[in-house]
Amino acid sequence: MIGEIRRDVATARTRDPAARGVGSLQVLATWPGVHALLAHRLANALYRARVPFLPLAIAAIARSITGIEIHPAATIGEGFFIDHGMGVVIGQTAEIGDDVTLYQGVTLGGTGFATGKRHPTVQDNVTIGSGAKLLGPITVGHGSKIGAGSVVIHDVPPNSTVVGNPGHPVRIEGRRPEGPDADWVHLPDPIADAIKGLSQRISALEQQSGNGSPAADVTEALYGDDRVNRSRGPNPAGG
Secondary structure (H helix, E strand, C coil): CHHHHHHHHHHHHHHCHHHCCCCHHHHHHHCHHHHHHHHHHHHHHHHHCCCCCHHHHHHHHHHHHHCCEECCCCEECCCCEECCCCCCEECCCCEECCCCEECCCCEEECCCCCCCCCCCEECCCCEECCCCEEECCCEECCCCEECCCCEECCCECCCEEEECCCCEEEEECCCCCCCCCCCHHHCCCHHHHHHHHHHHHHHHHHHHHCCCCHHHHHHHHHHCHHHHHHHCCCCCCCC
C-alpha cells in the first residue's frame, strides 16, 4: 500500500504542472484524483474479497468528497492519473491499463441495460481530454488520445487521435495533428473541415451560375460536360 501511494503521488507530480512546485505530502493531502484512486484501490480489494456493502460505501464516500465516481469493480492499472477530476465517472466493467491520464468530466460509461462487459477498455498510455464520453464495450488502443468533448462509441486504433461527436480518428500510426498531443485547442476538426469544403464548393457553384445559364452551369459543375450536353437535347444542326 505504501508503495502504491508513493507511485500515485509521483505520477501526479510528473503529469500535473501544478504539482511540481509543491511537496509530496501536499499532493497526497489535497489532490482529489489521488484521493479517489487510493479509495478505489481499497474498495476494489474488498470487492474482490467479496466483502458486502463496504466497497460501495467507500466508493460513495470518495465520490462525495472528490466528485469522482469509480465503481469498486473497475480494473485500473499502474500510473493512473486523474487531473482535477470533478465529474469523472468510471463504470463497473471498465478496464484501464497503465499510465493512463483522464481530465475532468470524462465518462467511461455503458449503454442500455445489458449485462456482462458494457464499459470501455482503455489500453496503456492513453490520454482522454476534458468532457470526453466513451460509451459501451469499446477498446481504446495503446497510445491513443481522445480530444476534449469527444463522444466515442466505436473502437479506437492504437496511436490515434480522436475528435468530434461522434469521434473520428484524425491521426493514425505516426501522423500527428498540429500542436502537441495534449493541446486540445489545436486538434483538427474533421466535421468543420467537411463543412468548410462544402461551403467553398457552394461558393464556386454560385459564381459559375452567375455567368450564363444557371441551370446548365450548375449541372456542368456537378456532372461535367457530357451531362450538360445531354440535358440540352439533340443538336438542331444535326451534329
